[in-house]
Amino acid sequence: MALQKDEALVLTKLSYGESDKIIRLFTLMNGKLSAIAKGGSKSLKRFMNTLEPFNHIRIEYFKKQNKALAMIENADLIESNTGIEKSLKSFCTASFFAEFTDRLTKEGEKNKELFEILKYIFLNVRDSNFGSSYIVIHLLNILKVTGFMPNFKSCVYCGKEVPDVEKVFFSKEKGGILCKACSLSLSYKTYPVGVIAGLSSYEKKENSLLDHASLGYIQDIMEDFIAFHLDIKLKSYKLLKRLM
Numbered sequence: 001m002a003l004q005k006d007e008a009l010v011l012t013k014l015s016y017g018e019s020d021k022i023i024r025l026f027t028l029m030n031g032k033l034s035a036i037a038k039g040g041s042k043s044l045k046r047f048m049n050t051l052e053p054f055n056h057i058r059i060e061y062f063k064k065q066n067k068a069l070a071m072i073e074n075a076d077l078i079e080s081n082t083g084i085e086k087s088l089k090s091f092c093t094a095s096f097f098a099e100f101t102d103r104l105t106k107e108g109e110k111n112k113e114l115f116e117i118l119k120y121i122f123l124n125v126r127d128s129n130f131g132s133s134y135i136v137i138h139l140l141n142i143l144k145v146t147g148f149m150p151n152f153k154s155c156v157y158c159g160k161e162v163p164d165v166e167k168v169f170f171s172k173e174k175g176g177i178l179c180k181a182c183s184l185s186l187s188y189k190t191y192p193v194g195v196i197a198g199l200s201s202y203e204k205k206e207n208s209l210l211d212h213a214s215l216g217y218i219q220d221i222m223e224d225f226i227a228f229h230l231d232i233k234l235k236s237y238k239l240l241k242r243l244m
């Protein structure tokens with residue numbers, strides 16, 4: 001059992017027993033990792049404050065193949081993101097993205113792009129006010145790099161390319177848009193012309209700002225899709241939405 005070294009972002013921290021903590025991490029080299037930090041011994045107490053949610057840290061750990069939890073040996077800070085909790089909106093935004101990442105990924109699946117997005121979010125949420133359009137953009141970015149992006153280009157039922165002006169039917173069940181013909185026999189929601197076309201062009205232009213007038217509709221599409229298709233009902237999202 002070799003000592004592993006990695007970089008990680010702390011997603012959550014739970015108390016376990018009298019002084020132990022169970023930490024959920026998203027690591028650079030090994031994706032999601034659940035670990036235990038034993039707080040009982042004096043030598044380990046010193047890094048307990050490092051293992052706070054949203055921190056960017058360096059860790060050393062042991063993991064036995066048949067064990068669910070890794071054992072943290074050492075941890076030190078790369079970037080402290082304490083301060084996020086001072087603003088309720090920042091805290092909810094960071095919590096939402098931590099929960100979203102946790103729910104969307106499996107243990108041990110490396111995803112460097114996702115790590116970078118999450119690192120960026122935690123850092124920026126600490127230093128500035130993250131607006132609703134940024135939240136939606138990063139939500140889309142995460143869906144893209146995890147392979148869960150809905151299909152905004154062609155009909156998800158028959159595969160036909162749909163021209164931009166006809167991109168108005170979105171099926172949360174099928175996970176994408178429908179052409180006019182398929183819309184006759186399937187359930188969907190209708191959106192104004194331009195909303196879905198905006199989303200499909202967003203995929204091409206990286207990190208472009210979304211049209212502000214469409215934002216409410218886009219949020220509606222994403223919420224329906226995430227709740228139904230990924231079977232995720234995020235606690236943190238409800239609170240965040242009230243604040244947005």
Ligand SMILES: [Zn+2]
Pocket residue numbers: 155156157158159160178179180181182183
């Ligand atoms: Zn079709």
